[in-house]
Amino acid sequence: xxxxxxxxxxxxxxxxxxxxxxxxxxxxxxxxxxxxxxxxxxxxxxxxxxxxxxxxxxxxxxxxxxxxxxxxxxxxxxxxxxxxxxxxxxxxxxxxxxxxxxxxxxxxxxxxxxxxxxxxxxxxxxxxxxxxxxxxxxxxxxxxxxxxxxxxxxxxxxxxxxxxxxxxxxxxxxxxxxxxxxxxxxxxxxxxxxxxxxxxxxxxxxxxxxxxxxxxxxxxxxxxxxxxxxxxxxxxxxxxxxxxxxxxxxxxxxxxxxxxxxxxxxxxxxxxxxxxxxxxxxxxxxxxxxxxxxxxxxxxxxxxxxxxxxxxxxxxxxxxx
Numbered sequence: 001x002x003x004x005x006x007x008x009x010x011x012x013x014x015x016x017x018x019x020x021x022x023x024x025x026x027x028x029x030x031x032x033x034x035x036x037x038x039x040x041x042x043x044x045x046x047x048x049x050x051x052x053x054x055x056x057x058x059x060x061x062x063x064x065x066x067x068x069x070x071x072x073x074x075x076x077x078x079x080x081x082x083x084x085x086x087x088x089x090x091x092x093x094x095x096x097x098x099x100x101x102x103x104x105x106x107x108x109x110x111x112x113x114x115x116x117x118x119x120x121x122x123x124x125x126x127x128x129x130x131x132x133x134x135x136x137x138x139x140x141x142x143x144x145x146x147x148x149x150x151x152x153x154x155x156x157x158x159x160x161x162x163x164x165x166x167x168x169x170x171x172x173x174x175x176x177x178x179x180x181x182x183x184x185x186x187x188x189x190x191x192x193x194x195x196x197x198x199x200x201x202x203x204x205x206x207x208x209x210x211x212x213x214x215x216x217x218x219x220x221x222x223x224x225x226x227x228x229x230x231x232x233x234x235x236x237x238x239x240x241x242x243x244x245x246x247x248x249x250x251x252x253x254x255x256x257x258x259x260x261x262x263x264x265x266x267x268x269x270x271x272x273x274x275x276x277x278x279x280x281x282x283x284x285x286x287x288x289x290x291x292x293x294x295x296x297x298x299x300x301x302x303x304x305x306x307x308x309x310x311x312x313x314x315x316x317x318x319x320x321x
Contacts, residue, residue, distance in 0.1 A: 002244065002254075002274040002313065038129045041071030043098075043143040043164075049075045053139050053170045054114070059094060063101035066164050067143040070126040078138030078171055083119055086177030088237050088264055088321065089131060090114035091169050098143055098164035114172040116237050118264035124149050130167050138171040175321050180239050180262065184286035184316035186227035195222055195288060196247075196312050205257040206314040208245045215247040215310035220290040221277045224314070227284020232267065232320045234279045239264045239319040247290070247310040253303070262318050271296050274313060281317055289313045 047061040053076055083089050092114045093107040107115050117123070119132055126144030134140055145164050146152070152161050159165060183204025191197065194216075199207045232238055241262045243255040256263050267275040273295030277287050291311040293299065299307040 002242065002270045037133075038070055038072045038142075040073035041067060041069075041143070043067045044071035044073040044141055047073070047141045047143070047166055047168075049139060049141055049168055053137060054092065054172055057094065057139070057168055057170070059096065059141075059166070059168055061096075061098075061101065061166060063097075063099060065098040065143055065166065067098075067145045070129045070142055070144045070148050072130050072140060072142045074134075074138065074140055076137065076139040078135035080136045081174045081176060082133050082135050083131060083171070083174045084177065085119055085132065086180075088116050088118045088175040088177075089134070089171055090116050090173040091131065091171055093170075094168045096166040096168075097159055098166045099160070099162070100158075102158065104159060104165065114170070115269065116264065116266050118239065120261065126165075127167065131169060131171070134169075134171045134174075136171060136174050140169050140171070142167045142169075175237060178239075178319045178321050181229075181284060181316075181318040183241065183318075184225045184227065184284055186225035186282070186284040186286065189223050189226055192220075192222045192288075195220060195290060196245075198224060198286075198288065198314055203257070204241065204316060205255075206243050208243060208250070208252075208312055208314055210245060210247050210250045210312060215292065216290055217292060219273050219276060219292060219295045220288075222288045223281070223285055224288055225284070225286035227282040227286075227317065229283025229285075229317075230320050232278050232281050232283075232317065235266060235268050236279075236320050237264060237266050238278055238317060240278070241316040241318060242313055244311055244313045246305065247312055251304070253305060253311075262316075273311075274315075277313065277315060278317065283317050283320055285317045287313075287315045287317065289315065 043065045049057045051057045095104040126148035130142035196210045239262050241256045245252050267278050273291030277289035296311050301307040
């Protein structure tokens with residue numbers, strides 16, 4: 001994924017798809033009809049959280065804590081728009097192992113700013129229940145059982161298959177849902193010589209063919225389909241489908257298409273070249289970005305991506321706000 005989150009491990013926590021979410025949570029004025037309340041319980045009420053919202057909280061509880069269903073307690077009430085399915089929320093999150101009491105991780109941007117998350121699958125059901133129907137300014141705590149988090153497999157961040165988790169979230173901003181396209185629907189544009197070519201499946205998923213030449217030294221951006229929707233602003237939240245390959249091998253290192261759902265993030269929350277490829281484009285567009293290391297993951301690389309690898313992304317811009 002082209003993000004630059006402080007913790008990719010915690011991103012897996014909140015994005016891991018385990019089971020579909022049923023009734024969701026919340027207590028916010030005017031939202032009761034859309035948000036059946038997930039009740040607090042004996043375990044969530046044993047967690048004390050102090051400190052100001054949007055500052056690192058002091059979280060205390062006596063472990064072990066367990067729950068059979070997600071329990072959600074509101075520490076600080078929020079005001080304004082309630083988060084519903086499809087909303088994008090800016091949140092700062094801390095996660096603890098409820099059995100051991102150990103801090104699992106935290107989720108913010110590298111600059112310590114709240115991270116935007118779209119409230120839809122593939123968020124784990126317990127996380128959805130915790131965040132849905134909260135509003136800006138809220139601080140919530142939830143105790144989430146394994147069945148509504150990681151299931152029988154546990155997780156690779158020191159959470160066993162039998163461990164519940166304590167989930168503390170500060171909800172900083174709530175954006176209303178926007179219409180999301182299924183795929184780019186803009187007008188086809190002329191092919192740019194020397195850049196990778198793209199063939200599309202019926203569902204819009206791209207197959208990228210990279211030329212057998214040296215990659216360009218600078219960032220290259222080409223519009224493959226020109227949309228006519230809203231323009232992506234610098235710093236905006238964007239929902240996209242994308243596929244990324246490595247120039248030279250053509251290896252697909254990541255794609256949203258097989259996951260069954262697009263990704264949502266801010267233009268500032270991704271690698272520089274990816275963000276530059278989005279800003280100024282319109283919803284409905286499909287964009288090709290050839291990203292040299294300096295505009296990508298730098299000399300350190302990431303995962304299978306070496307510090308010398310040039311990346312190629314094809315991105316369908318499906319919504320922005």
